[in-house]
Amino acid sequence: MLTIAPAMRATRTSRDSQPGLTLLELTVVLLVLLTLMATGFYVTSEVKNWRAGREAGETLRTVYTAQRMYLADHPTEPVTDLTMTKLLDYLPNKVLDSDGNIIPPTVKSLKNTNLTIVVNESPPYLEDGGVRYDQNDNYTDGVWDVGE
Secondary structure (H helix, E strand, O other): OOOOOHHHOOOOOHHHHOOOOOHHHHHHHHHHHHHHHHHHHHHHHHHHHHHHHHHHHHHHHHHHHHHHHHHHHOOOOOHHHOOHHHHHHHOOOOOEOOOOOEOOOOEEOOOOOEEEEEOOOOOOEEEEOOEEOOOOOOOOOOOOOOOO
16 A cells, blocks of 8 residues: 655645635726726826926927017017017027918917917916916916916
8 A cells, every 4th residue: 555655745734725816806806907008198188288388488498588578679669569479589499481481389289279379467477368378377387378
């Protein structure tokens, strides 16, 4: 008769009787992953919106700088008479087209529509169809505006 030594006997553990993950464990892992992905997508879209606002604010700052430089050279002209054409030569970061003409700065809204830069008031601001445009309705935060 063949006997097996105690050290060589196969022992069964609770893990051996139930190999793999349970359906509940898989569900919890998938829910955690989906939550992390949704959070990542939300944060990415908010960062995109914030970046658009910062770019708009920077564009308005350059126009504001051009306003101040123009008015320094023309001290008797009122701000209400300013136009974008008068300010083009004073823009600190000029963009030229293929013919060497200065391209006026542009700003797009979050809905990808062109916004108008109102330059006959100081500081300048953005308008969308005649209505002052600022995504967060805070005209002093420096995002979508120059800040007052």
